[in-house]
Amino acid sequence: MTYEGVLTKMQTEIGDPIQYYLVFEDSFLNMNxxxxxxxxxxxxxxxxxxxxxxxxxxRQGFCYDCFYSSPAVGDWIMRPELSTAHLGIADRDLEYEQKVQLQPHVVYLAVTSEIKVGVTRKTQVPTRWIDQGASQAIAVVEVPNRYLAGITEVALKNYYTDKTNWRKMLQHTTETFDLVAEKVKIENLIPEETKEYFYNQKNDLYELNYPVLIYPAKVTSLNLDKTPSFSGKLTGIKGQYLIFENGTVFNVRGSEGYVVTILV
Known part of the structure; x- marks a missing residue:
């Protein structure tokens, strides 16, 4: 059977294991x-x-012109501390930025390749953690706008990474961590402006199980520009990656905006 369409990040559904769907305009695939x-x-x-x-x-599924003009890819996306909508100051489109920035955001700890700190809109819990391939995650602060989340993340980056080593994440070589214990340490590390938003009592630890039959010992990234045709046996899905039997991995989100045909 053949499916054709524009790649966007896989849609996910929490479960044991997580369910993944590749959605096109007129069809979809349950990748599991x-x-x-x-x-x-x-x-x-x-x-x-x-x-x-x-x-x-x-970048990010956008052509050059759109990447430098669309409010959906402003610098505040990757660096929340640059958000200015709470001040009524526009970056590219104030109406759009107010809609996205002026809503509850969560600062969290997640175990991906190691413990990382990150920011997401509350509506994206637990989707954001699934997309990163986190095995565990816990919210530490919930604030009313993106700026406050950003300055909290900046403070915590002195103690935790904000990046994921995607190779280690896919090879599942992560150590065991106690996120609840780590969270206890954080209250005294966050800025004064956000101490009142610290999750003092809630220790809702998410544990995420991915549909992976076997983790690769070594990974090789599939780039469709260099390898426009690829076939292989699918042996796992984690984060936004498809994992194949020979250790080839395909970052679906990293290939957003690519038109593909998929034969199954």
């Missing part, structure tokens, strides 16, 4: 059902997720 089966991925072109023109993708 393809485990231990051969699939073929063929590159067919580009389509910008913003303007929908068939232009080469620059």
């Amino acid at each position: 059902q393809l485990l231990n089966k051969e699939i073929e991925i063929n590159f067919a072109g580009y389509q910008c997720l913003n303007c929908c023109k068939k232009k080469k993708i620059f």
